Amino acid sequence: MFLHLxxxxxxxxxxxxxxxxxxxxxxLLIVFFVSLLGGCAGxxxxxxxxxxxxxxxxxxxxxxxxxxxxAYQCGPAALAMALSSSGLPVIPGDLVDxxxxxxxxxxxxxxxxxxxxxxxRLAYEITDLDSIFPEIAAxxxxxxxxxxGLSWYPVWHYAVAVGYDATMGNVILRSGxxxxxxxxxxxxxxxxxxxxxxxxxVLQPTQLPATAKEKTYLAAVLGLEKARQFQASISGYTxxxxxxxxxxxxxxxxxxxxxxxxxxxxxxxxxxxxIRLHPNAGSAYNNLAQVLLEQGRYHEALGAARKAVSLGxxxxxxxxETLREIKSxxxx
Amino acid sequence: xxxxxxxxxxxxxLLIVFLSLIYIPVQSVFAAMIGTKAVLVDEEMQYAxxxxxxxxxxxxxxxxxxxxxxxPLEAKARLxxxxxxxxxxxxxxxxxxxxxxxxLEAVAIIAIVLFLxxxxxxxxxxxxxxTFINPPPKR
Numbered sequence: 001m002f003l004h005l006x007x008x009x010x011x012x013x014x015x016x017x018x019x020x021x022x023x024x025x026x027x028l029l030i031v032f033f034v035s036l037l038g039g040c041a042g043x044x045x046x047x048x049x050x051x052x053x054x055x056x057x058x059x060x061x062x063x064x065x066x067x068x069x070x071a072y073q074c075g076p077a078a079l080a081m082a083l084s085s086s087g088l089p090v091i092p093g094d095l096v097d098x099x100x101x102x103x104x105x106x107x108x109x110x111x112x113x114x115x116x117x118x119x120x121r122l123a124y125e126i127t128d129l130d131s132i133f134p135e136i137a138a139x140x141x142x143x144x145x146x147x148x149g150l151s152w153y154p155v156w157h158y159a160v161a162v163g164y165d166a167t168m169g170n171v172i173l174r175s176g177x178x179x180x181x182x183x184x185x186x187x188x189x190x191x192x193x194x195x196x197x198x199x200x201x202v203l204q205p206t207q208l209p210a211t212a213k214e215k216t217y218l219a220a221v222l223g224l225e226k227a228r229q230f231q232a233s234i235s236g237y238t239x240x241x242x243x244x245x246x247x248x249x250x251x252x253x254x255x256x257x258x259x260x261x262x263x264x265x266x267x268x269x270x271x272x273x274x275i276r277l278h279p280n281a282g283s284a285y286n287n288l289a290q291v292l293l294e295q296g297r298y299h300e301a302l303g304a305a306r307k308a309v310s311l312g313x314x315x316x317x318x319x320x321e322t323l324r325e326i327k328s329x330x331x332x
Numbered sequence: 333x334x335x336x337x338x339x340x341x342x343x344x345x346l347l348i349v350f351l352s353l354i355y356i357p358v359q360s361v362f363a364a365m366i367g368t369k370a371v372l373v374d375e376e377m378q379y380a381x382x383x384x385x386x387x388x389x390x391x392x393x394x395x396x397x398x399x400x401x402x403x404p405l406e407a408k409a410r411l412x413x414x415x416x417x418x419x420x421x422x423x424x425x426x427x428x429x430x431x432x433x434x435x436l437e438a439v440a441i442i443a444i445v446l447f448l449x450x451x452x453x454x455x456x457x458x459x460x461x462x463t464f465i466n467p468p469p470k471r
Contacts, residue, residue: 253368
């Protein structure tokens with residue numbers, strides 16, 4: 001029962017970040033416990049992960065602006081720094097309504113991602129320790145979620161990692177009310193590990209993360225498409241195609257995004273290009289058929305839809321629906 | 333009574349016309365496109381299925397399966413009837429295999445094989461396995 005309560009508390013507080021918590025006596029208690037732990041278990045000094053070959057031993061993105069946070073509002077502050085750094089002039093006050101949940105006294109990770117997308121920026125999630133320094137070296141500040149407390153007494157906090165110094169073993173953060181906080185790597189690693197190394201890159205959709213993985217990147221662009229930021233998703237998919245020219249979902253997404261803004265010509269071109277590279281993709285033929293249908297080119301549409309049905313696959317029922325639809329237009 | 337009936341008929345015809353006007357264009361515009369998300373999920377599933385299939389082709393896995401009394405060919409045949417979620421689970425486990433061979437890898441392979449065996453047994457009908465469980469007494 002007690003354990004149950006604890007896990008509940010932990011899941012619940014994923015959302016919360018409290019920075020002015022050190023006024024509470026409880027934190028003193030924790031500090032006491034930590035010092036005890038330090039006494040018996042001993043903290044091993046963690047090494048920094050290897051830097052990419054061409055990365056300098058220390059690097060700092062001094063141009064990232066700083067916004068001091070107000071009580072409990074490290075989420076809006078951290079996101080405002082990242083958005084401004086990506087070329088959008090926003091201040092934390094603009095983001096409070098989008099990000100901050102008053103009842104939880106914090107900001108949910110999903111809200112941070114959603115707000116990023118609503119501003120037409122690509123939200124690329126990081127979930128491992130190895131990506132952060134290559135990203136900083138490539139000029140991308142990283143919004144990170146830390147638990148400054150303990151796993152069973154969490155004190156969640158968003159900060160922006162803007163630099164590192166491998167020789168001194170420090171990570172440089174914009175954190176809370178401190179514009180340039182130097183955190184020893186060991187502490188940084190521990191506090192960040194408690195959020196499973198959750199980090200967020202806020203990028204223009206024409207930018208690629210230094211450590212970009214195809215699936216993660218496409219999921220991020222899909223997020224823009226879902227948020228109906230179609231111009232942004234068009235640039236995102238186009239960027240993905242320059243990096244992964246063979247990517248099937250990227251080309252489908254490009255066609256779908258053009259379709260969503262009503263640019264049927266560009267959409268048609270995207271689906272035809274998809275078919276050229278992936279001649280057995282039923283869904284590309286299906287979408288091409290729909291785009292042709294809406295241009296009134298019924299007979300070309302019929303050909304494409306028939307091809308989709310003949311290729312089959314798990315979505316065959318949908319292709320048949322398209323075919324029926326086209327036939328009904330021809331009979332009419 | 334009569335005037336009410338007449339107006340009711342009029343209103344219902346009007347409703348039919350308007351409701352179908354609302355419904356038809358929406359259906360014809362959106363029903364047919366395959367969304368990017370469906371494409372991404374589909375691609376991921378195909379990739380996972382290929383990975384599991386390739387895993388079953390490995391010699392050490394083949395040996396481990398045979399040792400568990402499962403015909404590897406039969407196991408492969410049953411892969412197609414596994415749900416997407418189950419395939420994803422197996423594929424995740426394969427991803428977690430320690431690389432480079434050795435004892436650790438062999439142990440991990442057997443763990444995955446056992447998981448596979450359980451899944452396949454499940455499909456054959458687990459009820460036959462637990463024959464020692466007595467059915468509840470009849471009233």
